[in-house]
Amino acid sequence: xxxxVNLRCVRLAPWLAYALALLLAPLVFDSSLGQTLxxxxxxxxxxxxxxxxxxGQGGMLSFGHAVYSGMGAFLAMHTLNRVSGGLPLPVSLVxxxxxxGSMALALLLGWVTxxxxxTAFAMITFGMGELVxxxxxxxxxxxxxxxxxxxxxxxxxxxxGITFGPQSQLxxxxxxxxxxxxxxxxxxxxxxxxxxxxxxxxxxxxLAFVGFNPQVVRYQAFAIAAFFAGVAGGLAALNFEMVSAxxxxxxxxxxxxxxxxxGGTGYFFGPIIGAVLMVLAFVLLSxxxxxxxxxxxxxxxxxxxxxxxGVAALLVAHWRLLRRSGWRRLWLxxxxxxxxxxxxxxxxxxxxxMVYHLQQLAALGPVLPFFGLLLQVQHWADWLAxxxxxxxxxxxxxxxxxxxxxxxxxxxxxxx
Amino acid sequence: xxxxxxxxLNGVSYGLLLFMLSAGLTxxxxxxxxxxxxxxxxxxxxxxxxxxxxxWLGFWPALLLAPLAVGLAGALFERYxxxxxxxxxxxxxxxxTFGLSFVAVELVQALWGRSSVDYxxxxxxxxxxFSLFGTQFPAYRAFMMLLSLLVLLALWLLLRTRVGLVIxxxxxxxQMAQALGHxxxxxxxxxxxxxxxxxxxxxVLGGNAFVTExxxxxxxxxxxxVVVVVGGMGSLVGAFLASLLIGLMQxxxxxxxxxxxxxxxxxxxxxxxxxxxxxxxLLGERES
Numbered sequence: 001x002x003x004x005v006n007l008r009c010v011r012l013a014p015w016l017a018y019a020l021a022l023l024l025a026p027l028v029f030d031s032s033l034g035q036t037l038x039x040x041x042x043x044x045x046x047x048x049x050x051x052x053x054x055x056g057q058g059g060m061l062s063f064g065h066a067v068y069s070g071m072g073a074f075l076a077m078h079t080l081n082r083v084s085g086g087l088p089l090p091v092s093l094v095x096x097x098x099x100x101g102s103m104a105l106a107l108l109l110g111w112v113t114x115x116x117x118x119t120a121f122a123m124i125t126f127g128m129g130e131l132v133x134x135x136x137x138x139x140x141x142x143x144x145x146x147x148x149x150x151x152x153x154x155x156x157x158x159x160x161g162i163t164f165g166p167q168s169q170l171x172x173x174x175x176x177x178x179x180x181x182x183x184x185x186x187x188x189x190x191x192x193x194x195x196x197x198x199x200x201x202x203x204x205x206x207l208a209f210v211g212f213n214p215q216v217v218r219y220q221a222f223a224i225a226a227f228f229a230g231v232a233g234g235l236a237a238l239n240f241e242m243v244s245a246x247x248x249x250x251x252x253x254x255x256x257x258x259x260x261x262x263g264g265t266g267y268f269f270g271p272i273i274g275a276v277l278m279v280l281a282f283v284l285l286s287x288x289x290x291x292x293x294x295x296x297x298x299x300x301x302x303x304x305x306x307x308x309x310g311v312a313a314l315l316v317a318h319w320r321l322l323r324r325s326g327w328r329r330l331w332l333x334x335x336x337x338x339x340x341x342x343x344x345x346x347x348x349x350x351x352x353x354m355v356y357h358l359q360q361l362a363a364l365g366p367v368l369p370f371f372g373l374l375l376q377v378q379h380w381a382d383w384l385a386x387x388x389x390x391x392x393x394x395x396x397x398x399x400x401x402x403x404x405x406x407x408x409x410x411x412x413x414x415x416x
Numbered sequence: 417x418x419x420x421x422x423x424x425l426n427g428v429s430y431g432l433l434l435f436m437l438s439a440g441l442t443x444x445x446x447x448x449x450x451x452x453x454x455x456x457x458x459x460x461x462x463x464x465x466x467x468x469x470x471x472w473l474g475f476w477p478a479l480l481l482a483p484l485a486v487g488l489a490g491a492l493f494e495r496y497x498x499x500x501x502x503x504x505x506x507x508x509x510x511x512x513t514f515g516l517s518f519v520a521v522e523l524v525q526a527l528w529g530r531s532s533v534d535y536x537x538x539x540x541x542x543x544x545x546f547s548l549f550g551t552q553f554p555a556y557r558a559f560m561m562l563l564s565l566l567v568l569l570a571l572w573l574l575l576r577t578r579v580g581l582v583i584x585x586x587x588x589x590x591q592m593a594q595a596l597g598h599x600x601x602x603x604x605x606x607x608x609x610x611x612x613x614x615x616x617x618x619x620v621l622g623g624n625a626f627v628t629e630x631x632x633x634x635x636x637x638x639x640x641x642v643v644v645v646v647g648g649m650g651s652l653v654g655a656f657l658a659s660l661l662i663g664l665m666q667x668x669x670x671x672x673x674x675x676x677x678x679x680x681x682x683x684x685x686x687x688x689x690x691x692x693x694x695x696x697x698l699l700g701e702r703e704s
């Protein structure tokens with residue numbers, strides 16, 4: 001009996017931690033940059049989790065998920081403008097309007113989209129995505145053309161003085177939506193439909209043989225994922241108070257895909273990590289360096305080759321390994337791997353930044369400031385030094401990784 | 417009459433370029449089941465490399481060297497990238513090419529800058545070939561058309577030799593071909609490299625006919641998928657017909673006022689409708 005309760009406590013702990021993190025983070029990061037980041041992270045978490053309902057849970061690789069988050073944003077924005085015009089609907093429910101609208105669109109387009117999984121699904125979602133984003137530029141009435149549609153989130157009555165005007169009030173709403181949507185999506189994976197969806201992913205023929213129609217299962221899951229994507233879009237509309245056609249486009253869909261996979265599709269919490277990485281990359285990394293997309297792209301390619309399970313799978317695997325073989329006997333080996341990876345990254349980053357700098361030599365001058373270093377991009381010595389750091393880092397990384405793997409194998413064998 | 421004749425010529429020349437670009441993708445896609453997202457990136461690499469080589473050696477060596485170099489790069493990518501993730505299934509392979517398409521745009525920007533480069537048509541071909549109803553038809557367009565037709569002919573002949581027989585076997589029945597002792601992975605590398613080289617050749621020709629800039633891969637990337645889907649799996653002739661169809665459709669839609677706003681929509685509409693009603697494409701033999 002106590003074992004059962006204990007088990008429940010263990011399962012509840014991550015959720016409590018997650019809820020606390022969502023609600024306390026605004027108090028810790030209360031600068032304006034912090035608030036901006038947190039709002040976007042909350043929205044991205046919902047979007048990436050909804051993407052993973054398709055990819056991770058249903059084996060459907062979508063190249064057009066932004067269609068649903070984007071349509072949700074447009075529908076929410078038009079609803080918000082109605083609210084400003086006198087529609088009796090609280091602003092806090094506007095994202096739901098986006099979600100329901102996206103779900104309706106998914107019910108309309110989803111049946112033909114979900115006929116097949118795999119590459120056929122990837123292609124048709126890609127085609128739908130291009131079709132919708134091209135349509136958005138033609139119908140300027142609904143989509144606002146190049147300028148987009150804007151609105152004001154301070155609308156309607158303000159119960160208890162909550163207008164959602166200040167970012168901190170909106171962030172609380174976003175945190176609540178994020179928590180509830182995460183819980184609902186997790187609950188969905190435990191429903192019979194969620195389990196059927198996993199079966200469709202793993203073996204559609206067998207499921208069909210048992211008497212379920214795989215297309216129906218995929219269709220239902222597609223509509224549910226579209227609902228959550230629409231909610232995320234609606235929150236984004238409230239957050240930015242502006243929606244333009246690029247939220248529907250292939251770039252946005254690609255970002256969901258890239259960062260969800262980076263976070264890890266095999267675990268429910270993987271996309272949450274991916275969403276955090278996405279916002280950090282889009283807001284912080286892009287401000288830090290012009291080459292940020294190169295770093296993101298290369299990280300993605302390396303992850304697909306070496307760790308197809310994403311960050312989540314890496315974390316879980318190493319966490320288990322460290323628990324089984326003991327932190328104390330392995331920390332040095334891990335430290336060596338991290339240190340040499342850092343050296344490699346530093347060398348690589350210097351090389352990349354120098355190449356980018358050389359491209360704009362006329363505008364920027366011959367000196368590249370890099371974390372306190374002043375690099376002369378026209379001197380061969382600086383290139384050589386960066387190259388040596390990179391290559392030796394790579395060598396060290398290979399050696400330390402091999403050592404770490406050997407050590408792990410020894411400990412696992414020794415410990416039985 | 418004048419309008420129809422000119423649009424017809426422009427449409428056919430655009431369609432033929434599209435065909436050269438998508439011929440390789442059709443082979444890769446139908447053979448390996450991989451939707452190569454980076455295919456248009458190889459087209460872009462072709463154009464940029466040709467630009468650099470033509471500054472150094474001139475256009476004609478570039479016409480040969482750029483596709484060879486890009487083909488080699490494609491083969492290496494297949495051998496050391498795609499083949500390593502193949503055991504995990506098609507999705508990681510697709511993701512890999514998707515990642516490469518990101519990296520490619522950034523690489524091009526790092527090496528050649530963010531604005532377009534001045535890649536020009538060679539002087540011999542710079543000028544009109546003939547004029548029709550008072551409008552001139554550029555000689556370079558005719559050269560592009562000629563080369564595309566030669567590529568179609570060469571591919572058609574290649575698929576009828578002994579090597580082509582193995583490729584076609586690996587295309588339709590990979591397991592069986594493997595069981596009969598053919599090195600199917602090596603055939604994959606070969607086909608992938610050839611496909612990339614063809615894309616690069618299209619880039620060499622399209623880069624100076626249109627414009628060589630970092631956005632050029634994205635501009636044609638979607639169109640290439642449309643051609644492959646509409647043409648059908650594993651069918652070169654299907655890809656040829658689909659390219660011409662889309663080339664003509666686009667040219668006419670842009671030229672006619674009433675439909676010019678809808679022009680960017682039409683190919684994708686065609687693709688989606690095709691996937692819904694005829695997933696095997698115009699001439700494809702099987703569904704994906």
